[in-house]
Amino acid sequence: MHGTDETARRLLDSSARLSRDPETEIDWEAPLGDGYGLSPEWSTLYGTAYWEELNEAQRRELTRHEAASVASTGIWFELILQQLILRDVYSLNPASAEFQWSLTEIADECRHSIMFARLTGRLVDVEYRPRALARELGRAFKTLARGETAYAAILVAEEVLDVMQRDWMRDRRVAPMVRTVNHIHVVEESRHMVFAREETRQRLVGAGGARRWTSALLIAVVADVILTSMVTRAVYANAGLDADRAVREARANEHHRALLRSSCANLMDFLGEVGLLTPAATRVYRRTGLR
Numbered sequence: 228m229h230g231t232d233e234t235a236r237r238l239l240d241s242s243a244r245l246s247r248d249p250e251t252e253i254d255w256e257a258p259l260g261d262g263y264g265l266s267p268e269w270s271t272l273y274g275t276a277y278w279e280e281l282n283e284a285q286r287r288e289l290t291r292h293e294a295a296s297v298a299s300t301g302i303w304f305e306l307i308l309q310q311l312i313l314r315d316v317y318s319l320n321p322a323s324a325e326f327q328w329s330l331t332e333i334a335d336e337c338r339h340s341i342m343f344a345r346l347t348g349r350l351v352d353v354e355y356r357p358r359a360l361a362r363e364l365g366r367a368f369k370t371l372a373r374g375e376t377a378y379a380a381i382l383v384a385e386e387v388l389d390v391m392q393r394d395w396m397r398d399r400r401v402a403p404m405v406r407t408v409n410h411i412h413v414v415e416e417s418r419h420m421v422f423a424r425e426e427t428r429q430r431l432v433g434a435g436g437a438r439r440w441t442s443a444l445l446i447a448v449v450a451d452v453i454l455t456s457m458v459t460r461a462v463y464a465n466a467g468l469d470a471d472r473a474v475r476e477a478r479a480n481e482h483h484r485a486l487l488r489s490s491c492a493n494l495m496d497f498l499g500e501v502g503l504l505t506p507a508a509t510r511v512y513r514r515t516g517l518r
Contacts, residue, residue: 234425235324238418242331247411249342253404255349262402263287264294264350265395271458274482277473289466291350293458294405297391298343299355300457303362304384305336305343307369311377332422335415346408353465357456364452375430376442379503380449382423383494385416387454387517390490424497431501443503447511454487454515484516491517 263286270290272278281289312329319326347355356362372380395401396409431439463473477483495518498504504512512518 232324235328264291266398271477275476277476292462292466295347295350296355296462297457302340302343305340309333310369361456375427378423378426379446383450386494439502443505443508447508451515487516
């Protein structure tokens with residue numbers, strides 16, 4: 228059985244009251260101003276020697292490219308998410324709250340993808356996409372993922388982006404348009420995360436140890452691919468930095484890893500609660516910086 232109709236009905240009611248429309252709520256023609264693309268503390272270089280050498284204009288430009296790359300990664304995974312959910316509800320009763328909520332979530336994600344696409348066009352004049360290997364892995368995942376593997380992976384992607392955007396939407400150093408986009412996304416994704424948690428719990432009812440071990444490891448690998456796709460080498464080059472040095476310092480940046488760990492503590496607690504935080508999966512999360 229899919230997630231409870233009671234949860235789905237509650238989310239449908241919330242959506243009817245609180246859904247947002249980026250087309251009408253955001254003035255897409257407004258000047259972007261001189262704000263950052265994301266909170267400086269969330270920059271992959273913040274806390275490094277390289278960051279200290281950058282002037283204010285260089286820091287602002289870097290964060291705009293980082294924000295555009297993160298948004299593009301968000302679009303990529305939202306496209307995967309939509310296909311996972313469509314396939315999952317293919318045989319559901321259209322009269323059920325679960326079916327109707329699932330289509331509501333897909334509609335939300337369509338708006339979010341358009342919103343992110345418009346934002347990236349305002350932030351930078353280059354295109355960002357995950358590397359080719361990540362795109363092909365995503366193509367396989369959206370075709371093969373089932374049950375808790377699909378929904379927990381959706382949850383991981385949504386939670387990681389959520390914790391970042393909650394900081395960015397409150398930070399007045401961030402450009403107003405970016406703050407509004409982040410706020411809309413956070414409000415609507417909160418419903419999606421409730422549903423993903425409920426579905427993950429439901430799908431694991433009666434699951435054996437081998438299945439949990441396999442699912443846990445696959446979900447951790449998905450998290451690793453998503454995190455490593457968010458800010459790629461091209462970001463540093465397009466921001467006018469020494470890409471080789473920037474990549475080295477970003478990979479060794481303990482400040483950024485600590486920020487990810489502390490922000491994803493609730494996510495890790497949930498995965499542990501439902502039996503998806505095995506030793507093998509934990510090793511992957513540690514490599515990624517989430518544990």
